[in-house]
Amino acid sequence: MKTTxxxxxxxxxxxxxxxxxxxxxxxxxxxxxxxxxAGSFFALLGPSGCGKTTTLRLVAGLEEPxxxxxLIGGKDVTNTKSFQRPVNTVFxxxxxxxxxxxxxxxxxxxxxxxxxxxxxxxHEALRLVExxxxxxxxxxxxxxxxxxxxxxxxxxxxxxxxxLLDEPLGALDLKLRRQMQLELKxxxxxxxxxxxxxxxxxxxxxxxxxxxxxxxKGEIEQMGAPEQLYELPRTAFVANFLGQSNLFTGQVxxxxxxxxxxxxxxxxxxxxxxxxxxxxxxxxxxxxxEKLMLHxxxxxxxxxxxxxxxxxxxDVSFSGVSTSYIVHIPGLGAVTVFxxxxxxxxxxxxxxxxxxxWTVDHGFGLEDExxxxxxxxxxxxxxxxxxxxxxxxxxxxxxx
Amino acid sequence: xxxxxLETSNPSPERAAAPRPRRRFAGLGLPIYVTxxxxxxxxPIAYTFVFSFNDSAKSNIAWxxxxxxxxxxxxxxxGLCEAFxxxxxxxxxxxxxxxxxxxxxxxxxxxxxxxxxxSISLLLFxxxxxxxxxxxAGLAAQFLALGTQxxxxxxxxxxxxxxxxxxxVTVKARVxxxxxxxxxxxxxxxxxxxxxxxxxxxxxxxxxxLAAALLSFALSFDDFIITNFNSGAVDTFPKFIYIAAARxxxxxxxxxxxxxxxxxxxxxxxxxxxxSARQKRLAKLG
Numbered sequence: 001m002k003t004t005x006x007x008x009x010x011x012x013x014x015x016x017x018x019x020x021x022x023x024x025x026x027x028x029x030x031x032x033x034x035x036x037x038a039g040s041f042f043a044l045l046g047p048s049g050c051g052k053t054t055t056l057r058l059v060a061g062l063e064e065p066x067x068x069x070x071l072i073g074g075k076d077v078t079n080t081k082s083f084q085r086p087v088n089t090v091f092x093x094x095x096x097x098x099x100x101x102x103x104x105x106x107x108x109x110x111x112x113x114x115x116x117x118x119x120x121x122x123h124e125a126l127r128l129v130e131x132x133x134x135x136x137x138x139x140x141x142x143x144x145x146x147x148x149x150x151x152x153x154x155x156x157x158x159x160x161x162x163x164l165l166d167e168p169l170g171a172l173d174l175k176l177r178r179q180m181q182l183e184l185k186x187x188x189x190x191x192x193x194x195x196x197x198x199x200x201x202x203x204x205x206x207x208x209x210x211x212x213x214x215x216x217k218g219e220i221e222q223m224g225a226p227e228q229l230y231e232l233p234r235t236a237f238v239a240n241f242l243g244q245s246n247l248f249t250g251q252v253x254x255x256x257x258x259x260x261x262x263x264x265x266x267x268x269x270x271x272x273x274x275x276x277x278x279x280x281x282x283x284x285x286x287x288x289x290e291k292l293m294l295h296x297x298x299x300x301x302x303x304x305x306x307x308x309x310x311x312x313x314x315d316v317s318f319s320g321v322s323t324s325y326i327v328h329i330p331g332l333g334a335v336t337v338f339x340x341x342x343x344x345x346x347x348x349x350x351x352x353x354x355x356x357x358w359t360v361d362h363g364f365g366l367e368d369e370x371x372x373x374x375x376x377x378x379x380x381x382x383x384x385x386x387x388x389x390x391x392x393x394x395x396x397x398x399x400x
Numbered sequence: 401x402x403x404x405x406l407e408t409s410n411p412s413p414e415r416a417a418a419p420r421p422r423r424r425f426a427g428l429g430l431p432i433y434v435t436x437x438x439x440x441x442x443x444p445i446a447y448t449f450v451f452s453f454n455d456s457a458k459s460n461i462a463w464x465x466x467x468x469x470x471x472x473x474x475x476x477x478x479g480l481c482e483a484f485x486x487x488x489x490x491x492x493x494x495x496x497x498x499x500x501x502x503x504x505x506x507x508x509x510x511x512x513x514x515x516x517x518x519s520i521s522l523l524l525f526x527x528x529x530x531x532x533x534x535x536x537a538g539l540a541a542q543f544l545a546l547g548t549q550x551x552x553x554x555x556x557x558x559x560x561x562x563x564x565x566x567x568x569v570t571v572k573a574r575v576x577x578x579x580x581x582x583x584x585x586x587x588x589x590x591x592x593x594x595x596x597x598x599x600x601x602x603x604x605x606x607x608x609x610l611a612a613a614l615l616s617f618a619l620s621f622d623d624f625i626i627t628n629f630n631s632g633a634v635d636t637f638p639k640f641i642y643i644a645a646a647r648x649x650x651x652x653x654x655x656x657x658x659x660x661x662x663x664x665x666x667x668x669x670x671x672x673x674x675x676s677a678r679q680k681r682l683a684k685l686g
Contacts, residue, residue, distance in 0.1 A: 062584050082587040083596075095585035099603045108599075109589035158589070 012073030012086070012161035012194060013038045014059065019068035021054055024391065028054040029218045031068070036211075038073075041188050041195045043209030045202060047241070051218040052198045056164050059196065060089050073161055083112070088155035089164040094147045096139035102126065102150055103135040109158040125157035126150075128187065145176045152184070156191065163188075165197040169204060181208050202242050206230070214238045230288075234277055236368050239286050246335050247286040247366070255279055260365070265331035269306045269363070276365025284366045290338040291362040294325060295355040296348060306363065308332065309355030313348055323347075327354055445661060452654035459648030470651040477652035483640035484656055486552060487621055490636060494559035495616040501560070502567025503609055507601070509568070510575040527565045535562065536629030543630060550632030558630045559623060563616040570615060574608025621660075 014036040021029040029051045036042045044052045057063040058070060061082030069078045077085050088109065097105050103122050110118035126132040129149035139147055148168055155163055165184075169177045185208050188195050199205050205212045206226040213223040214237070222229060222238045230242055239245035253268060254261035260279055261268045271285050287306075293299075299307055311329030318341075325337045325348070335356055339347060348354055451460055455467040475481040508514075509521055527535060539558050540550075548554060582604065586596035602609075624638040631639065641653055 060584075060588055062587070082584070083590045083592055087588070089585070089588045091581050091585055093579060093581050095579065095581035097582060097585070097600060097604075108586070108591070112590035112592075112595060154589070 013071070014162055014194065014196065015071040015074075016055075017069040017071065019055075019058065019070065020066045021051070021058060021063065022066045027218055029058075029065075032218070032220065034213070034220060034223075036194060036196060038194050039192050041185065041197065041208060041210045043197045043199060043205035043212045044215055045199055045205040045212055045241070046215035047200055050215045052200075052215050053166060055215070056089070056166050056196065056198045059162065060087055060164055061085050086161040087164060088158050088160040088162075089166060090148075090151045090155050090168040092166045092168065092170060094139075094151040094168070096147055096150055096154070098139055100138075101135065102131065102137050102139065102142070105139065105150060106154045106157050108154065113158070121157055122153075125153040128156070129153045129183070145172055145180065148172060148180060149183075152187070156187065156193070159191070160193065162194045162196060165195060165199075167199050167201075169199075169201075177204070184208060206242070212242075214241060216241075232275060232364050233286070234367050236284060236286075236366055239364075239366065244289055244336060245286040246289060246292070247284055248332060249282060249284045251282055252278075252280050259360070262365075264308065265329065267306075267308060269308075270360045271363040271365045272361060275361075275363065277367030278365060284368060285363055286366065287358050287363050289324070289336040290322070290340075291358050292335070292337040292356045293358065294327075294337055294339060294347060295357060296352065298355055299357050304360050305357050306360055307355055307357045308335065310353050311335065311356070313350050313352045313354055316348075316350055325354075327356060329356075448654050449658045449661070452651055452658045454651050454654075456651045460651045460654065461648070470655050474652045474655045477650050479635060479640060480650070480652050480656065483635040484637045486555075486634060487637040490552065490555050490559055490627075491617045491620040493556050494563055494620045495613050497556070497560040498563035498567050498616050499609060499613045502564045502612060503571050503605065505564070506568045506571035506575050507605075510572055511580070524565050524568050527562045528569075532623075532625040536626035539626065540629040550630055550634075552631075552634050554630045554632070555627055555634065555636065558626050559620040562623075562626065563619055566615050566619060567612040570612035571605060571608045574605050578604055 014034075016032050016034040019029060019032045020027070032055070044055060046052045054063060058065055059072075061077070061080065061084075065078065069076055071077065072086060096102075097108065100108070103119065103126070106122035106125055107118040110121055115121065123132055123135065126135055129152055131146060131149055131153070134142060134146065139150065142150065151168065169180055172180060181204060184195075197205070197209060206229075209226060211223065212226050212229055214221045214229065216237050222234045229238060233239035233242065233245065236245075236247060239247060248262075248264045248269070250262045250264045250269070252260050253263045256273070258273055259270050260273055260276055260283075261270050262283060262285055263269075264285075269285065273279065276283070276285070295309075298310070299305070301307060308329055309327075311327040311332075313325050314328045314334070315324075315326040317324050320341075322338045322340050325339065327335045327337060329335055337356060451463075452470060453466050453468065454460055454463055455465040455469065457464065505520075505524070509517060536558070539554075539561070543550060543554050578601070582600055583596055586600040587593075591599065622638055623636075624642060627636050627639055628642070635643070637656065641649060644650060644653060
């Protein structure tokens with residue numbers, strides 16, 4: 001390349017079209033379609049092994065998809081190499097080059113693209129993360145939090161159209177984590193890049209991202225603003241992965257234009273029709289533990305209120321801001337209630353007889369089949385088994 | 401001081417000796433044993449060094465007086481400097497070839513999955529496990545079958561072959577400890593495959609590669625058996641000594657051997673000193 005490189009003008013859209021990624025013996029991602037709008041802070045949230053890191057590596061060009069196309073800013077990059085993509089990654093392990101100074105680490109990408117004044121721009125990026133005074137040091141002489149900021153500076157100094165963050169806060173302690181979350185968010189707002197953040201930490205995803213996509217078994221379960229995902233989860237997985245939920249299954253007994261009524265342990269529980277995904281047959285409905293009220297006397301039934309009980313308190317655990325009660329209701333099982341500590345100590349003790357109630361508007365209905373099967377059936381073809389055996393044997397041989 | 405003194409910090413002689421009589425024996429025995437072992441190991445080297453200053457005539461067995469002559473006129477001994485030069489040439493070329501090939505093989509074995517990977521891994525151990533006589537004779541037979549003229553080229557080929565195994569084993573350990581994310585980060589930061597190799601992979605593997613090269617050179621420099629089978633009329637330093645031993649090794653050979661020893665020691669000392677100096681500098685920074 002003779003010409004000097006240029007920076008991306010702005011963040012770019014990222015688009016997945018029917019992306020699949022299969023590894024020998026298992027499928028990591030199955031026909032994923034996803035558009036991440038330019039300039040957004042997008043979090044991909046899911047448990048380990050859900051395919052989120054593979055998704056990130058596909059964007060970075062460190063893995064090749066088995067099928068489908070990836071577009072960045074409308075341009076098909078599926079067949080371009082990692083170093084040709086306008087994308088930079090903050091790696092989970094930071095991957096700072098141990099044999100270079102902090103300054104040279106940050107200037108590495110600029111030098112490769114022959115951008116003018118790499119050292120000046122590297123200093124500028126280091127000032128942004130408040131580490132310019134350590135520019136002459138080696139990565140090994142920095143603390144974990146400092147290394148993380150260098151990794152961030154090394155990526156954003158290139159002004160990529162798309163910045164990928166692979167659980168970069170995983171190794172930090174809680175206080176540093178909170179601080180870095182805020183810093184990341186303010187840097188993103190300041191420079192207006194598109195951020196794609198992969199994490200298994202739901203709190204991190206919710207505090208930082210504009211849009212959260214919850215991923216499970218290689219598919220996106222639900223996508224939306226954090227509040228929307230929390231208040232109206234569509235699947236049991238989302239309801240339990242993002243915070244906690246009390247879920248009940250029953251038959252729909254009545255359905256009007258505004259509400260559906262579900263038979264839960266003999267009581268008619270009402271859910272707004274717009275907040276329920278299924279309106280007939282057997283459905284699963286839920287409510288968040290902090291939306292529940294505890295009563296020591298049977299509350300008066302009324303419109304707009306759902307009541308369950310009586311049940312017995314089987315566990316009380318105090319956690320400072322709130323107290324968590326587990327109430328065992330015959331025919332239903334355990335129900336979790338979070339109550340704010342408005343008074344000193346718990347309101348009721350273990351063994352007390354209680355009722356729980358919640359406002360109808362707080363309930364939600366899920367779209368899952370009440371007995372969900374696993375999405376990817378185990379690949380039991382002889383070929384797949386042979387490949388896995390071989391891989392296992394090879395690793396064993398290496399160990400010997 | 402109101403607190404009673406700690407007894408263990410200042411034990412009386414009886415107390416120390418009574419419960420642990422074995423340690424007292426070890427305390428005396430170990431230094432003696434170590435000294436004897438070191439003396440035993442160093443006698444041949446010391447002998448070689450001392451007799452390089454012997455004013456010898458025909459043979460270099462009896463001490464006839466101190467002189468620097470042999471050090472100053474070392475190349476007067478016919479064939480010695482030529483053999484030494486051959487050894488250096490073979491060592492340098494074989495080391496360069498073996499290090500380049502071995503490093504590439506080591507990276508391939510650790511980083512990539514391919515057909516016959518484990519078999520290649522296993523085959524690379526064979527030259528190390530096979531007796532040198534067998535290896536030397538086998539190679540000689542092959543060169544004969546091919547009708548190759550024996551000489552410096554065949555020696556270089558033979559040395560390259562057995563050095564590769566040692567290079568692969570040494571460098572492989574280094575590659576295995578190298579985080580693949582570093583190379584991925586290099587690619588992610590717009591480094592082409594060549595740039596990533598020369599700016600990230602190679603510098604990080606360099607300590608392993610240097611160790612492998614030093615090992616190769618040392619192995620090549622003092623190899624006698626395989627060389628003897630495949631060198632034809634060409635003499636290397638070990639071969640020269642072997643032949644000379646039949647009629648009495650000249651003091652000039654002692655001079656060369658002592659010089660090699662001193663150079664090797666100097667290299668080790670310089671690298672250790674520079675390393676500790678670097679560590680001190682880093683510690684001061686940190």
